[in-house]
Amino acid sequence: xxxxxxxxSALFLIIGCQQSAxxxxxxxxxxxxxxxxxxxxxxxxxxxxxxxxxxxxxxxPINLVNFKTAEDLEPVDLHYAEETLLHDxxxxxxxxxxxxxxxxxxxxxxxxFHLKQFHFHEPAEHLIEGVRYPLEIHLVHQNxxxxxxxxxxxxxxxxxxxxxxxxxxxxxxxKGETKLIQAPFDMSQNLPDQKGYFTYQGSxxxxxxxxxxxxxxxxxxxxxxxxxxxLLRYLxxxxxxxxxxxxxxxxxxxxxx
Numbered sequence: 001x002x003x004x005x006x007x008x009s010a011l012f013l014i015i016g017c018q019q020s021a022x023x024x025x026x027x028x029x030x031x032x033x034x035x036x037x038x039x040x041x042x043x044x045x046x047x048x049x050x051x052x053x054x055x056x057x058x059x060x061p062i063n064l065v066n067f068k069t070a071e072d073l074e075p076v077d078l079h080y081a082e083e084t085l086l087h088d089x090x091x092x093x094x095x096x097x098x099x100x101x102x103x104x105x106x107x108x109x110x111x112x113f114h115l116k117q118f119h120f121h122e123p124a125e126h127l128i129e130g131v132r133y134p135l136e137i138h139l140v141h142q143n144x145x146x147x148x149x150x151x152x153x154x155x156x157x158x159x160x161x162x163x164x165x166x167x168x169x170x171x172x173x174x175k176g177e178t179k180l181i182q183a184p185f186d187m188s189q190n191l192p193d194q195k196g197y198f199t200y201q202g203s204x205x206x207x208x209x210x211x212x213x214x215x216x217x218x219x220x221x222x223x224x225x226x227x228x229x230x231l232l233r234y235l236x237x238x239x240x241x242x243x244x245x246x247x248x249x250x251x252x253x254x255x256x257x
Contacts, residue, residue, distance in 0.1 A: 034207045035237070036094075042242050045207050054209035059245035060202030061125035064217060067198055067252040075195055075257075076151070076216060077107040080115070080188040089170050090178040094206065095119040095236055098167065104187055106141060106149070108214065113141035113149040115187065122233050124154055125205050125241045126217055128198075133221055134229055136241075137190065138205075148204065148213040153191060158223030163189040168228060172235055192220040196255045205242045219254075 034040050034048050046055040053059070084103030089096065097119040104115035117140050124136035135155035142148055163186075170179050196219045203211040 036240050036242075045209065048207070052208040053203060053211045054207055056203065056209065056211050057246075057248045058202055058211045058250060059209060060205050060213065060215060061127070061242060061244055062200070062202065062247055062250075062252075063127040063130060063244045064198045064200075064252055065127075065129050066247075067254040069256050070253040071256050073197075073199070073253060073255045075255075076197065078188065078191075079106060080104045080186060082186040083184045084115075084187070086181040086183055086185045088178050088180050088182075089167075089173060091173045091175050091235060093175050093237070095121065095240055096171070096173065096232060098181075100187075106151075108149055108216075111143050113143045113147075116140050116142055118187070120232055120236065121205075121241045122229070122236055123239070123241055125244075126152055126154075126215075127244055128154070128217070128219070135224075135232065139187070148210070150204075150213060150215055152215060152217040154218065154221035155224055155229070156221045157226045157229055160225040161190075161223065161228060164224045164228045168231055171231060190222060192218050192222050194220045194257075196220070196257045198252055198254050200250055200252045202245075202250075 034045050036042065040048060042054075046052055081103055085101040087099045087101045089098050091097075097117050099117045100115050102114065105112050106115075107113075118137055119140075121136045121138065122134065124133040126136060133154040133156055137153040137155060139151040139153070140148065141150065166185065170181060173179055198215075198217045198219065200215055201212065202215050203209045203213050
């Protein structure tokens with residue numbers, strides 16, 4: 001009798017585990033993914049993600065106004081090399097993203113942050129004294145403690161950009177597609193000549209909106225041709241940007257140069 005009871009108990013346990021596994025798969029399948037509009041848009045991000053800071057007090061992007069000039073801010077200590085390899089390009093459904101292999105880095109407050117990837121937002125997410133540019137590039141860096149530092153480059157329509165020609169030679173790319181590149185690319189060619197900047201503490205601008213991100217936003221934009229802007233606009237979701245977030249008392253610092 002005891003063996004029979006144990007057998008039934010084991011059977012019920014197995015069935016229960018299988019049902020739990022199926023329920024987990026179903027919940028995972030039915031879970032909503034974030035987007036830039038509708039029921040999965042930015043105003044709902046905090047509801048969609050289990051572990052999120054999207055409703056936190058130190059969110060990005062922001063309008064860069066009422067800043068304080070800090071005489072002790074030094075130029076960004078960049079170490080970008082011509083031989084650093086672009087590994088691939090991916091259309092992740094939210095943006096066009098180029099991933100780097102190990103090589104490029106910058107030093108900030110005696111800490112080394114390695115360049116991982118860069119991607120685009122159209123139009124720009126940050127505003128500079130109320131002005132929104134047509135395009136913004138985010139260069140995402142991480143240190144050994146997986147802390148983020150993001151360089152932001154504004155883009156305006158103007159002259160054709162040779163570095164962008166190389167990047168866009170790997171396009172178009174369909175949603176969910178990844179293309180292997182394995183070619184050297186000098187990221188410094190996509191930075192403004194004048195490197196004055198704003199800096200503040202914020203967050204990632206996409207879920208999970210992790211806070212304690214150091215932002216360095218260059219004051220001056222780079223130029224690319226209208227046709228180059230339109231190609232990215234065609235490939236990315238319409239208006240893949242998050243609206244400006246409250247300052248909540250944060251101080252924005254500006255270089256004197």
